[in-house]
Amino acid sequence: MATEIRVPSLGESVSEAQIGEIYKKVGDTVAKDESLLELETDKAAQELPSPVSGTIAEIAVETGDEVEIDTLLMTIEEGDGASQTDKGDDAVAQAAGSAAADADSKPGEAHSEDQSGGKADEGKGGKLVAVETPSAGESVSEADVGEIFVKVGDTVKADDPLLELETDKAAQEVPAPVSGVVREIAVSEGDTVEPGDLLLKIEEGAQGSAKSGDEKTADYGGGKDIQGESGTTASRDERHAGDMDGEGRDPAPAAAKLMRENDLTKSEIAGSGKGGQILKGDVLTAIERGKDENGSSAGKSSSKESKPAPKRAPSTPDDAEREERVKMSRLRQTIAKRLKGAQDTAAMLTTFNEVDMSAVMDLRKKYKELFEKKHGVKLGFMGFFTKAVCHALQEVPAVNAEIDGTDIVYKHFAHIGVAVGTDRGLVVPVVRDADQMTIAEIEKEIGRLGLAARDGDLTMADMQGGTFTISNGGVYGSLMSTPILNSPQSGILGMHKIQERPMVVGGQIVVRPMMYLALSYDHRIVDGKEAVTFLVRVKESLEDPERLVLDL
Known part of the structure; x- marks a missing residue:
């Protein structure tokens, strides 16, 4: 079934x-x-x-x-x-690399496809196997061609690495599906390819000359062998573990070319690219400086005096050579699309106020130890703000509503989203039914959601159904901002840094811990009067927290 x-x-x-x-x-x-x-x-x-x-x-x-x-x-x-046919096809796909190299295979037997994207065609000197970009089922949707380990005429064995594909998630080596000789390379380093694009062709079963096998690219960019004491060419894994540090990404193609021209190795240059990758600008800097940051010579030792001195590069590389271009992650692309969509759809407006945080800070100072001892969680500011928002939403329900076509949907519950910044981007887990919870229960739930967000353990259930959002830019030092709506919600409250400022109280100038509050709202649903009233109610609850306890 x-x-x-x-x-x-x-x-x-x-x-x-x-x-x-x-x-x-x-x-x-x-x-x-x-x-x-x-x-x-x-x-x-x-x-x-x-x-x-x-x-x-x-x-x-x-x-x-x-x-x-x-x-x-x-x-x-x-x-x-x-079915048996399906199983047979799968077996062929998974075993194509080793089966192609099997000496007992029939001379005319075709390999229709394999796990690395190889397809067989008839060539003049033998069977040509096309190596294509792996399918999306193997986590490659679009990739950039990184280092190419072979050149036309090289002899390869089944499962030998041919080239490297770099995606937004990882670098992946493409292995040879068969043993033979490379007859065509259809891509260059830096090209962008999609699933099914031709990478290269191998003539199955052919043998190249000894020279072809000895001249395989090395030194992280091709052109020279790295030889051990026995004089034999080192394997690719050995090259990575030799006089290089064995970590990070290979130098960029342009950097590798410049390194060969100036007789430099990776250990002599500090890479500034992603994952420690050496960029062209890093090589130019090393050549100009003459020494790396450890004080070692940027060129080869004096025992190679017969070689001409390296050419001096321009003192200041072009700006383009000092730039790094990194593709946006899919999550970041989706965030960008959603936020821009909110701006394009909603009639967004922001109103501001400020709140004296003295009462809340005094209350926290007085009861924080007792609170943590009883409830097992620290007493923070978010519990007070969430509770204050819930009270204000009851008085101004339009801020808790959303537009659906030509209807306005009023929510008679408060699911409060709490914006959290993570390494992957902004996420908004939701405290469900916050209006029915105590401050202690809110603090516990926010703590659970925050930990799950940092660990990447949030589920869809943790993220769905929010009716209003709170964003705390103050934890990063923001003094004031205009937060963007979390569509389709009609309101978002921005908290900011608590800063001591001189205030006039009872005719006297006193220093008070003040915080600016910002309410961004959808003016299609929320009128200016309602927005200002909502923010004033939040301010009143925070400046007189007993109102939260007495439900006033």
Whole structure:
């Protein structure tokens, strides 16, 4: 029996997602609850588990696809799963690399496809196997060609690395599907390729000359061998572990070329690129300085005096040579699209006020130890702000509403989103039914959600259904800002840095810990009077926290 896997419900405020990494391919066997793929929204990334055990019969999407609720993702054949034909195809796909090198294989036997994207064509001197960019099922949706380890005429063995593909997630080596001789290389370092694009062609079973085998590229950019004491060419793994530090990424192609021209090695240059990668500007800087930051010579030792002195590079490289271009992650792209969409859709306006935090700070100081001892959580500011917001929402329900077509949907509950900055980007976990919770319960839930956000353990249930959002830019030192709405919500409160300022109280100038508050709101739903009233109610609750206890 076939089971269809479709996009699940993602919550009230999430209508679409993007396909992240796909962990399986057609023919793979899966167990119940095993992860199939990753769905990414602007709020979180969620792994989708298999509801049954069986075999993948169909994959209907690719990495990067935008999908809506109930879109078909894949089909699983329950039980033992696929037919014998499917199993046979899968076996060929997984064993193509080793089978192609098998000396007992029949001379005319074709290899239709393999796990590294190889396809066989008939060539003049033998069978040409096309090596293509791996499919999205192997987590490559778009990639840049990194280092190319072979050149035309080189002899390769099955599973030898041919070149490196770099995606936004990782660098992946593409292995040779068969043994033979490289007859064509269709790409260059730095090219952007998509699944199915031709990378190179190998003539299966052919043998190259000894010279071809000895001249395989080395030294992290090609052109020279690295030889050990025996005089034999070192393997690629040995090159990575030789006089190099064995860590980080290989130098950029332009940097590698400049290094060869000036007889420099990776250990003599400090890389400033991503993952410690050496860029062209780093090489130019090393040449100009003459020594690296450790004081060692930037050129080779004096025993090579017969070589001409390195050419001096311009003292100041072009700006373009000192730039680094990095692709946006899919999550960052989705965040950008959502935030821009909020600006394009809502009639967004921001109103400001300020609050004297003296009363809240005195209350925290007086009861923080007793509070933590009783409730097992520290008494922070977010508990007070969340509770104050809930009180204000009861008085001004328009701030807790949203537009759906030509209707206004009023929410008679308060699910408060708390914006949290993480390494992957901004996420907004939700404290559900915050209006029914005590300050202690709110603090506990915010602590749980914050820890899950930092650890990457937030689920869709943690992210969905928010009706209003609080963003605390003060933790980063922000004095004032105009926060962007978390669509389709109609309001977001911006908290800021607490700073001592002179204030006039009872005709006297006194120093008070003050915080600016900013309420961004959708003017299509919320009138100016309602927005100002909401912010004043928040201010009053914080300056007189007993109102929160007495529900005033």
